[in-house]
Amino acid sequence: MTLDLGAARTIVAAARDHGRRADLNALTVVVLDAGGHVVAAEREDGASIKRFEIAFGKAHGALALGMGSRSLMARAEQQAYFITAATFAAGGALVPVPGGVLILDQDDATVGAVGISGDTSDADEAACIAGIEASGFTPKAD
Amino acid sequence: MTLDLGAARTIVAAARDHGRRADLNALTVVVLDAGGHVVAAEREDGASIKRFEIAFGKAHGALALGMGSRSLMARAEQQAYFITAATFAAGGALVPVPGGVLILDQDDATVGAVGISGDTSDADEAACIAGIEASGFTPKAD
Amino acid sequence: MTLDLGAARTIVAAARDHGRRADLNALTVVVLDAGGHVVAAEREDGASIKRFEIAFGKAHGALALGMGSRSLMARAEQQAYFITAATFAAGGALVPVPGGVLILDQDDATVGAVGISGDTSDADEAACIAGIEASGFTPKAD
Amino acid sequence: MTLDLGAARTIVAAARDHGRRADLNALTVVVLDAGGHVVAAEREDGASIKRFEIAFGKAHGALALGMGSRSLMARAEQQAYFITAATFAAGGALVPVPGGVLILDQDDATVGAVGISGDTSDADEAACIAGIEASGFTPKAD
Numbered sequence: 001m002t003l004d005l006g007a008a009r010t011i012v013a014a015a016r017d018h019g020r021r022a023d024l025n026a027l028t029v030v031v032l033d034a035g036g037h038v039v040a041a042e043r044e045d046g047a048s049i050k051r052f053e054i055a056f057g058k059a060h061g062a063l064a065l066g067m068g069s070r071s072l073m074a075r076a077e078q079q080a081y082f083i084t085a086a087t088f089a090a091g092g093a094l095v096p097v098p099g100g101v102l103i104l105d106q107d108d109a110t111v112g113a114v115g116i117s118g119d120t121s122d123a124d125e126a127a128c129i130a131g132i133e134a135s136g137f138t139p140k141a142d
Numbered sequence: 143m144t145l146d147l148g149a150a151r152t153i154v155a156a157a158r159d160h161g162r163r164a165d166l167n168a169l170t171v172v173v174l175d176a177g178g179h180v181v182a183a184e185r186e187d188g189a190s191i192k193r194f195e196i197a198f199g200k201a202h203g204a205l206a207l208g209m210g211s212r213s214l215m216a217r218a219e220q221q222a223y224f225i226t227a228a229t230f231a232a233g234g235a236l237v238p239v240p241g242g243v244l245i246l247d248q249d250d251a252t253v254g255a256v257g258i259s260g261d262t263s264d265a266d267e268a269a270c271i272a273g274i275e276a277s278g279f280t281p282k283a284d
Numbered sequence: 285m286t287l288d289l290g291a292a293r294t295i296v297a298a299a300r301d302h303g304r305r306a307d308l309n310a311l312t313v314v315v316l317d318a319g320g321h322v323v324a325a326e327r328e329d330g331a332s333i334k335r336f337e338i339a340f341g342k343a344h345g346a347l348a349l350g351m352g353s354r355s356l357m358a359r360a361e362q363q364a365y366f367i368t369a370a371t372f373a374a375g376g377a378l379v380p381v382p383g384g385v386l387i388l389d390q391d392d393a394t395v396g397a398v399g400i401s402g403d404t405s406d407a408d409e410a411a412c413i414a415g416i417e418a419s420g421f422t423p424k425a426d
Numbered sequence: 427m428t429l430d431l432g433a434a435r436t437i438v439a440a441a442r443d444h445g446r447r448a449d450l451n452a453l454t455v456v457v458l459d460a461g462g463h464v465v466a467a468e469r470e471d472g473a474s475i476k477r478f479e480i481a482f483g484k485a486h487g488a489l490a491l492g493m494g495s496r497s498l499m500a501r502a503e504q505q506a507y508f509i510t511a512a513t514f515a516a517g518g519a520l521v522p523v524p525g526g527v528l529i530l531d532q533d534d535a536t537v538g539a540v541g542i543s544g545d546t547s548d549a550d551e552a553a554c555i556a557g558i559e560a561s562g563f564t565p566k567a568d
Contacts, residue, residue: 005185321469
């Protein structure tokens with residue numbers, strides 16, 4: 001099962017809808033495929049200029065190490081130097097705070113990741129999960 | 143007048159609709175604000191993995207030098223070394239072939255740019271123009 | 285409302301005038317537009333060689349995350365790894381100490397940012413604020 | 427003799443004044459010291475977003491190889507691969523078209539460089555020369 005543009009659009013729409021219902025700050029939502037490449041992205045009005053890159057870095061970091069960015073944060077709190085090194089190794093896009101969530105299919109295979117930035121890291125992550133669940137895939141946040 | 147997410151989504155949808163009606167290859171559409179930052183992006187199924195970066199580079203190059211990417215191509219054919227140098231100077235994202243079109247408001251101020259990659263450069267540019275016209279803004283392709 | 289060169293020059297002049305009256309060290313003042321691009325810059329005699337880049341990084345970091353660089357410092361003290369990652373994600377120019385102040389218009393829209401480096405971070409920030417206030421815009425330092 | 431901020435400001439003002447009198451497009455003017463570091467910069471309203479980087483690259487390239495950027499263009503036309511390689515070696519900021527002019531003192535020592543972008547390369551160079559001459563220094567365009 002693969003993540004097509006239709007599913008990515010569903011994730012973006014549902015994540016943003018979650019944000020509006022939860023009264024979150026302007027969100028930027030980025031959906032990547034299993035290879036770490038952009039499938040869809042939207043930045044809500046009022047977001048600051050580098051939110052795309054932050055959201056991309058959360059999702060890309062999750063794919064880079066095969067774990068949700070919440071686990072990257074846990075590792076950063078234990079071994080900041082490892083996360084810094086992995087960021088270099090991964091080419092610079094690895095943001096180790098919640099809000100980067102893997103997208104799994106029914107066989108638990110990773111088909112992509114969602115990254116969101118704009119509100120608190122916890123709220124960003126909740127929006128990722130809402131988006132993924134609306135698409136029928138399974139979120140993995142840690 | 144600014145380019146909000148609503149307008150950017152209109153541009154993406156109309157560009158993709160143009161592509162389907164014209165039977166183009168899978169398109170990747172990227173809309174940037176006046177500062178060169180991502181507002182919206184979609185990559186159609188079947189596109190190769192770096193189409194986002196190519197489409198981004200067309201739009202970003204147009205904004206960098208204040209002209210549609212068709213004019214960047216003309217300059218590249220005359221002075222390839224200038225375009226190479228400008229690409230470095232602009233940070234690496236400047237793709238000098240048609241398919242990067244400035245978005246002008248009613249006062250001819252630049253409010254953003256669209257980049258498309260996936261079919262021939264001419265067809266990519268036509269899809270940019272269709273998208274911008276559907277949004278009520280004015281395209282500038284050269 | 286946009287930040288034109290006339291306003292940027294007013295900000296530079298008033299910030300430097302503040303520095304002279306307060307007997308600060310040589311200041312470097314950089315004014316960016318809302319997209320993070322240089323509008324005006326001046327480096328006072330005696331400043332060290334990379335003050336432009338430091339001042340740029342304060343202002344660019346403020347725009348990147350939509351908060352004055354004093355808030356970036358607070359975040360760095362709580363989660364240094366996040367600020368390190370955001371610096372990579374933003375392309376390298378994000379200096380998380382006071383002295384990067386957002387420029388807001390009367391609708392609280394961000395129209396640019398000022399970065400200053402040369403004296404203590406607190407004194408740099410005070411010069412930013414003096415400059416912005418002289419231009420009729422509103423400073424946001426945190 | 428050194429290039430202080432007062433002289434740099436004179437150069438910027440005179441170059442821009444030349445541009446207005448000659449009815450040039452919006453100019454971006456960057457003045458670097460002998461070490462290649464920014465002393466002063468101004469971007470006129472309406473300029474595209476990466477004009478600072480282009481103007482910087484002209485001036486920085488001139489200092490990098492110790493010749494005005496017109497000579498860099500001549501070299502690029504003979505040996506484009508050398509200029510490409512020198513651009514990498516110099517860190518990316520070397521734009522080999524006219525509009526990057528060395529600033530010489532009365533002993534023919536290089537005290538800095540001016541880079542201008544916005545109009546044709548020849549017109550950009552003429553504005554550099556006008557600026558330098560107004561400051562009492564000597565321009566070296568090739």
